[in-house]
Amino acid sequence: MKKFASIILSLAMILSLTACDNKDGAYSDGVSDAYSDLASDSSGGESENSGGEENPNALSNPVKMTADGDVDMEAALAYETDFDALKKSLSEREVDLSQPVSLNARNNPETMKVWKYLKDGYGKQIISAQQQMNLKQTFEDKVYYNALEDLPAMKGFDFIFTTGINPDRGFVDAALEWGKNSDGLVTFCWHWNVPKDVDHPENGYAFYMDQDGVKITNWNALNATTPGTKEYEIVVHDMDLIASYLQELEAAGITVLWRPYHEASGSWFWWGVQPEDREAIKAGTYETYQRLWYMMFDRFENYHKLSNLIWVWNGQTKFCEVDPNTYDISGTDVYPDKEDHSPQTKKYEELKGFTYEGKMLALTECGYLPDPQQCVDEGVMWLFYMPWNDEFIYEATSPGSGTPKCDLFGTPHPNPERLSDELLQEYFSNPALVSWRDLPKFVGERNVPTPITVWEGTKQPYT
Numbered sequence: 001m002k003k004f005a006s007i008i009l010s011l012a013m014i015l016s017l018t019a020c021d022n023k024d025g026a027y028s029d030g031v032s033d034a035y036s037d038l039a040s041d042s043s044g045g046e047s048e049n050s051g052g053e054e055n056p057n058a059l060s061n062p063v064k065m066t067a068d069g070d071v072d073m074e075a076a077l078a079y080e081t082d083f084d085a086l087k088k089s090l091s092e093r094e095v096d097l098s099q100p101v102s103l104n105a106r107n108n109p110e111t112m113k114v115w116k117y118l119k120d121g122y123g124k125q126i127i128s129a130q131q132q133m134n135l136k137q138t139f140e141d142k143v144y145y146n147a148l149e150d151l152p153a154m155k156g157f158d159f160i161f162t163t164g165i166n167p168d169r170g171f172v173d174a175a176l177e178w179g180k181n182s183d184g185l186v187t188f189c190w191h192w193n194v195p196k197d198v199d200h201p202e203n204g205y206a207f208y209m210d211q212d213g214v215k216i217t218n219w220n221a222l223n224a225t226t227p228g229t230k231e232y233e234i235v236v237h238d239m240d241l242i243a244s245y246l247q248e249l250e251a252a253g254i255t256v257l258w259r260p261y262h263e264a265s266g267s268w269f270w271w272g273v274q275p276e277d278r279e280a281i282k283a284g285t286y287e288t289y290q291r292l293w294y295m296m297f298d299r300f301e302n303y304h305k306l307s308n309l310i311w312v313w314n315g316q317t318k319f320c321e322v323d324p325n326t327y328d329i330s331g332t333d334v335y336p337d338k339e340d341h342s343p344q345t346k347k348y349e350e351l352k353g354f355t356y357e358g359k360m361l362a363l364t365e366c367g368y369l370p371d372p373q374q375c376v377d378e379g380v381m382w383l384f385y386m387p388w389n390d391e392f393i394y395e396a397t398s399p400g401s402g403t404p405k406c407d408l409f410g411t412p413h414p415n416p417e418r419l420s421d422e423l424l425q426e427y428f429s430n431p432a433l434v435s436w437r438d439l440p441k442f443v444g445e446r447n448v449p450t451p452i453t454v455w456e457g458t459k460q461p462y463t
Contacts (some may be wrong), residue, residue: 059108059307063244070087071240073233075147076332080227081298088322097358100222100310101325108307114185114255115310115328122360122383126372127434128387129187130393131156135174138451140393141406145452146411147421148428151436154185154257157384162245163238164193164205179254180444184436186249187257187312187386192238194219194270198230208268216270225291239296241412243304244347250308253443258309259364260296263333264289265316273319281319283426283451289320297326314364317354324356331364339417343380367392368418372433391415 037348064075067222098119105111121127129150130140142150157175161168171188171192178184195201197218223231249256261271271292273281280286293313313327332351334344344363351361363370363385370385387393392406394412404412414420437446 007189042461060104060247060250060305061303062247063240065244069340071237071244073237076236076240077227077233079299079303081225081295083225083294086294086298086302087323090325092205093325095324095356101328102301102307102309102311104301104305104307105309108250108255110253110443111255111308111310115441117442118310118360118383121434123381123433125434126375126382127154127157127185127384128152128428128436129154129384131386131389132158132171132174133389135170138449141391141449141452142411143394143414145448147424148435150428151184151449152386153434153436153439154187154384154386156187156189158189158191159242159245160191160193160207163241164195167241169245172248175249175254175256176252179249179424180252181440181447182436182449183439183442183444183446185439187252187444188257189259189262189314191269192260192271194224194231194234194238198234201234207270209270209274211268211271217237219270221270221292222273222288224384225288225295235295236299238303240301240304243300243306246300246306246308247304250306255308255442256311257312257329259312259314259331261289262331262364263290263316264314273317286319289315290322293320293322293326308346312362312364313355316351321354324359327359327362329362330355331362333364333365334363334389335367339368341368341374341423343370343375343378343382345378345380348380348382362386369423369427372427372430375441376430387418392418 027263027435046348064072066072099106100111100115102111105115118127131208132138132140132155141151145440155175155178157171159171161170162172175186175188175360179186191207193207193214195218196206196214196216196219197204199218206216208214209216220229220231223229224235226232246256246258261269263269264272265273266272271289274284276410277286277288293315297311310329311327312331313322314327314331314333315321316332330351331348334347344366347363350359355361360383362383366385366387368380369387375381390402393399393415395415397403397405406412414424427433439446
């Protein structure tokens with residue numbers, strides 16, 4: 001997929017100065033061998049419930065932490081998922097499409113505000129979204145704001161740097177800022193870095209099975225759901241650490257459209273369907289992905305009782321099908337090989353075909369912005385669509401460099417191979433496409449995020 005190049009190229013941005021002033025450093029959706037060199041103002045910061053202290057505003061059970069702010073593994077390992085009992089319980093429960101699958105979310109007024117908004121608008125409007133990458137400079141924000149004096153309604157964040165070597169909470173803080181200060185919608189995915197060799201974690205971490213010389217050689221995804229294995233202990237630790245961050249967002253009143261284990265139909269991620277899994281699929285015995293999904297759902301829903309999650313299943317194939325009582329939204333990711341602003345009708349119908357009837361459908365990642373009018377005309381009303389970041393939005397100083405080309409005032413240029421100011425203005429003027437300024441009030445104030453710097457005519461700078 002083309003976003004692979006974007007992920008790798010973004011590492012170069014961390015190491016280079018840009019025409020848009022890189023004095024504050026950068027975040028990037030990159031491979032894990034390099035992320036140990038990243039640093040941010042918030043690295044090593046303690047969460048509100050570090051040391052096991054309860055967050056008074058959280059509705060869920062606080063993750064038990066050690067005095068130094070890490071997961072208390074004795075407590076974490078004491079809870080184990082009973083897969084048979086869980087699946088039996090889920091199958092016996094009636095599917096209620098009018099409510100979130102999380103019973104905890106149904107008791108959280110803030111989550112229910114977002115849920116009602118999503119459900120009421122589904123089929124009538126499409127929510128604009130944008131995956132984030134450089135959190136200090138927000139190049140994507142600047143492209144949109146320069147063209148529109150507006151932004152996409154939802155931002156996509158990533159727990160990519162929160163586990164493994166030198167964990168960093170930069171994306172968590174960015175999501176808190178966006179949700180509280182700008183009152184925008186929040187979605188999270190997780191490029192989950194695990195040891196390339198579970199017996200020698202000091203050799204580095206990765207999420208790709210084999211990409212540009214970074215290869216996972218000794219990691220068993222099925223072991224990750226099996227108590228007593230090294231993989232299991234790592235996965236339990238990481239899940240509970242992420243749960244603690246989600247609780248911070250919960251305490252702030254921020255709902256998260258939670259999209260774990262994305263693009264599972266492919267073999268590029270360690271949680272995806274691998275070549276060796278094909279025979280098990282043919283024999284009807286494949287269950288690795290389902291066990292990973294059910295284990296996370298169980299820990300977050302039944303153990304930690306998180307109340308701010310709307311679950312997004314991005315399995316992309318019937319082979320990764322999970323119980324409909326564990327997801328609210330079904331998503332697919334589409335990266336055309338050439339310019340294509342169509343609604344992606346074929347992918348929409350494919351997704352609809354293996355999704356439980358009545359679930360909301362989303363274009364959870366895309367390489368080109370679909371034309372909202374074509375979506376209306378063809379009846380392909382995605383809940384939201386979210387383009388990838390970096391050169392999927394802005395023009396680079398040279399092809400593949402990842403360094404944005406900017407004007408004299410530091411505003412990046414749109415990538416002319418994918419969009420333009422005129423295209424953004426046309427699409428966002430369509431009443432079917434929801435922008436940030438169109439959103440109702442959810443949590444906080446509707447303030448323009450910083451840093452956004454735009455000088456053009458009478459426009460005022462936001463820095």
